[in-house]
Amino acid sequence: MIVVVPANGPALVDLRQVSLTYRVGKEETLALADATLSIAKGEFIAVVGPSGCGKSTLMKLVTGLLPPSSGEVHVRGEKVVRPIKGVGMAFQNPTLMPWRTTRDNILLPLEIVAPHKQQFRRKRAEYAARAERLLASVGLGGFGDKYPWQLSGGMQQRSNLCRALIHEPEIMMLDEPFGALDAFTREELWGIMQLLWLERRFTAVLVTHDLREAVYLADTVYVMSRRPGRVVMTKRIDIPRPRTLETTFEPHFVDIVHALRERIHQEHA
Ligand SMILES: Nc1ncnc2c1ncn2[C@@H]1O[C@H](COP(=O)(O)OP(=O)(O)OP(=O)(O)O)[C@@H](O)[C@H]1O
Numbered sequence: 001m002i003v004v005v006p007a008n009g010p011a012l013v014d015l016r017q018v019s020l021t022y023r024v025g026k027e028e029t030l031a032l033a034d035a036t037l038s039i040a041k042g043e044f045i046a047v048v049g050p051s052g053c054g055k056s057t058l059m060k061l062v063t064g065l066l067p068p069s070s071g072e073v074h075v076r077g078e079k080v081v082r083p084i085k086g087v088g089m090a091f092q093n094p095t096l097m098p099w100r101t102t103r104d105n106i107l108l109p110l111e112i113v114a115p116h117k118q119q120f121r122r123k124r125a126e127y128a129a130r131a132e133r134l135l136a137s138v139g140l141g142g143f144g145d146k147y148p149w150q151l152s153g154g155m156q157q158r159s160n161l162c163r164a165l166i167h168e169p170e171i172m173m174l175d176e177p178f179g180a181l182d183a184f185t186r187e188e189l190w191g192i193m194q195l196l197w198l199e200r201r202f203t204a205v206l207v208t209h210d211l212r213e214a215v216y217l218a219d220t221v222y223v224m225s226r227r228p229g230r231v232v233m234t235k236r237i238d239i240p241r242p243r244t245l246e247t248t249f250e251p252h253f254v255d256i257v258h259a260l261r262e263r264i265h266q267e268h269a
Contacts, residue, residue: 011038011074012203013062013171018071019228020057031057033228034071041170044197044204046214048260049224050267055207058229059173062205063087075171088164088202090177094156096148096163103144106131106163113167127166134162137199138192154185158192165196172197174206178213187245190216194242211257211264216243223260226267233263 020032032054039045047055060066061073064080073080088109096105110116110127120127128144135141138158148156157177164172174193178186190213197204197217208214214221215237223233239253247253 010041012041012043012076013039013205014074015058015061016072016074018061018068018073020054020061020066021069030228032061033230035061035229035231036071037222037231037234039203039205041203042201044206044217044219046206046208046218046221047224048208048211048214048221048264049229050226050264051209052227053224053267054227054229055224056175058224059175059205059207063089063171063173084171086170087173088167088169088171089173089175090157090160090164092176092179094148094160096156096159098147098149100147101144102135102140102146102148102151102159103128103131105148106134106144106159106166109163109167116167131162131166134165135159137196138162152185154181154189157181157185157189161189161193161196165200165202168200170202172202172204174204174208176208177206179209186210186213191242191244193217198242211260212248214260215239215253215256216248221260223263232267233260235260 015035015037018032018035019030022029022031035058047058049055057066061068062075064083067081075084107127111120132144135144138161140155140158143151143155148159151159178189181189194217206214206217218237221235221237222231223235224230225232235256237256239247
């Protein structure tokens, strides 16, 4: 068993009393209130909480897609004032392009993101080999020539993870990436996600409604209150890796899931 030393190094992502108010016409919605949290380099965190508590908003703030209304977001020690580089993203819907093969879908970020796009023609063979290695590591070796519509939902989501990782991002933003999958496929993908992270040690931010998923994958789970979202519980997951489906039935794992569930239920009370 590999026991991964928890990431305790300097913060890669630092949110200091971050609030976000959406303004649409005269209507104001305070989506996130005074969020303060630090994510170490190489740490895997999960954010859970009631629907509409500001989880996706938090993701947009970390990546610089939205400026905070107050407070500051720092990434790599620098204040975030524009969309940051070195980020991979995976959402619930894989959004693979149906007219491109799986390989060409995975290569897309390299075609459009600097500095890769300038070298794309010259390095195409090298990049294609990289895509092939990624496909093999998610159990899809040899599927590069297939079109997305020839793949199952789980296979599409695996390809989606490959696309998110092809430019070797330092930070992975995962917004309910397994939410649309059936329970068996979802659990299979937890294992694949963990493997990718153990191999590459990117810093990961996972938003999920699935508490077992959060505990399986994360080093730290943050529970948010209902809107306006505040961090109301921080739970360090001290379970050695690699975690397996067996792990999810162990008493300690089950206890942690119960504690998280209880805290979220208080938000609905
Ligand atoms: N662009 C927007 N304009 C106005 N209000 C918004 C906008 N985006 C989100 N909101 C509101 O901000 C709040 C937080 O939304 P957010 O999508 O961050 O929540 P969430 O926790 O990700 O939700 P869910 O779990 O349902 O996906 C919600 O009340 C939502 O209606």
